[in-house]
Amino acid sequence: MRRKLPLACSLQSVALFGLLLLAAGSSSPANPDERLVEVTSDNMPGVVLEMRYATERNITGKSIYPDGKAWLRMETIRKLAKVARNLEEKGYRLVIWDAWRPAYAQKALWASKPDGRFLTPPNKISRHARGTSVDLSLADKNGKILEMPSDHDEFNAKADEDFSDVPKEVAKRARILRNAMFAAGFSGVPDEWWHYDLRDWAAYEAIQGGGKD
Numbered sequence: 345m346r347r348k349l350p351l352a353c354s355l356q357s358v359a360l361f362g363l364l365l366l367a368a369g370s371s372s373p374a375n376p377d378e379r380l381v382e383v384t385s386d387n388m389p390g391v392v393l394e395m396r397y398a399t400e401r402n403i404t405g406k407s408i409y410p411d412g413k414a415w416l417r418m419e420t421i422r423k424l425a426k427v428a429r430n431l432e433e434k435g436y437r438l439v440i441w442d443a444w445r446p447a448y449a450q451k452a453l454w455a456s457k458p459d460g461r462f463l464t465p466p467n468k469i470s471r472h473a474r475g476t477s478v479d480l481s482l483a484d485k486n487g488k489i490l491e492m493p494s495d496h497d498e499f500n501a502k503a504d505e506d507f508s509d510v511p512k513e514v515a516k517r518a519r520i521l522r523n524a525m526f527a528a529g530f531s532g533v534p535d536e537w538w539h540y541d542l543r544d545w546a547a548y549e550a551i552q553g554g555g556k557d
């Protein structure tokens with residue numbers, strides 16, 4: 345008996361050590377939901393990930409995502425891949441500012457800017473929660489971020505789709521993005537040039553969990 349006990353303990357330790365190794369090996373949390381697929385350069389050619397909520401460069405002033413990974417529904421990714429190929433021919437690459445957004449992140453954003461004109465209150469379902477919406481910008485073919493009408497979540501007149509108050513070159517770029525997105529089956533919103541939804545977004549249910557929930 346005396347010999348068995350330490351053996352059992354050490355087996356447990358080995359198992360625990362193995363688990364720790366596994367946890368250390370994956371630098372970020374696992375897939376937040378099986379209905380979501382991670383965006384990579386394999387499924388979206390040339391994509392530049394600049395997930396703003398994983399940085400301090402967002403309206404909360406702090407990082408609210410556990411990592412800079414982008415998750416979307418497969419159908420959203422398929423259509424965006426089409427857009428990416430279309431833009432590649434024109435010398436541009438897609439930049440992703442935000443994709444699927446878990447409920448806790450929507451709450452954090454609302455706490456920073458509780459204004460229904462710009463954000464969905466936490467008691468309603470944000471389209472970003474469905475994995476069918478994406479916030480986009482453009483980079484050049486080398487991945488250099490290009491000037492666009494406004495910054496992400498810059499809620500003012502520059503952010504609307506009118507583009508009359510920004511340099512011509514910048515307006516042209518925003519229209520190239522818009523045309524490519526509309527052609528691939530997305531719709532936009534009038535007050536945020538960077539935001540796009542799958543046209544049939546309402547057919548997809550919200551996925552609230554993940555990360556810190």
Ligand SMILES: [Zn+2]
Nearest residue numbers: 478479539540
């Ligand atoms: Zn958006």
